[in-house]
Amino acid sequence: MSGSLCFNVSISDDTCSIRVTDVIRNTTEIVNVNKQILSFTTTDSHVFVLTEDAVLSLKLGALRDIPLTASLDISCLDPFKFKSDFAVSVVVQNATIDKVEQYRGISTSNILLVSTHSRVFLIDQRGEESQRMYRIFDESDPSEAMQLQLPESMGRISKISGGADHILALTDVGRVWAMGTGSHGELGVGVVCSSPTEFVECDLPDDLIIEDIATGAWHSLAITDSKDVYVWGWNKEGQLGEDQIEKCVYTPEPLEIDDIIAIDARECSTVLTTKNETGSVNKIMCGCNLIFDEDD
16 A cells, blocks of 8 residues: 555444544545554554454554654564464555543443553453453553452452543442552542552442543542442543542542533543533533543
């Protein structure tokens, strides 16, 4: 392939597509990864796409501060393989990024893919009795793949979300676990600590059933089945809400805001979606750099 190419990843609730388009010839699609794409995630230097039988590693040639134009190289992630039939290989040269998700978001499936700014983790839950976790990419040593231990008491993970250097995992029984750096309280265990290779349970009340989670760069959120929201982590930009005045919150604390139905977070910001008795839906935004898509 030659000429100017445009790489595009689009994802919605039930579909995800990846395509490369020749802009000069104005063709709509010249390359299609003919595999079911489960999810994708980003680090500062790569985009990782999870298909039904491989992980594609896409190296960006620009800093994360310039997300819209960057040289692109797509290849099958090596040496990590799920199993012998993981053998997808796609190579694109002279390409540019057209649009890529700004942040890491949440991954939900039997195979979970999540990233921080510099690391990518994969959790394989295809087996009925066990689940395995791997660190499949580390910026400091891109060639190293490492299997990590999951606590036996943790149970099955239903959702996972990544921040700057920490990740949250929500289990199928509504408990929240965290892993990574906790210098700003983002692990939610009550003290300053780090757990780079092992999950620890967040210090949330035992009687809560958590329904959803979200992560900013250095802060975390959880919403219960009764729509109470708990926040913890760094509050430098006020991203934990108006009632939170501490610079860092190390133990999850409830927000005194009613009618919240959904949570979202980015680098240093939080968005709370509310719905009142009349059915009116509104968004409460906290923090800085509050740039969200209209559909968010």
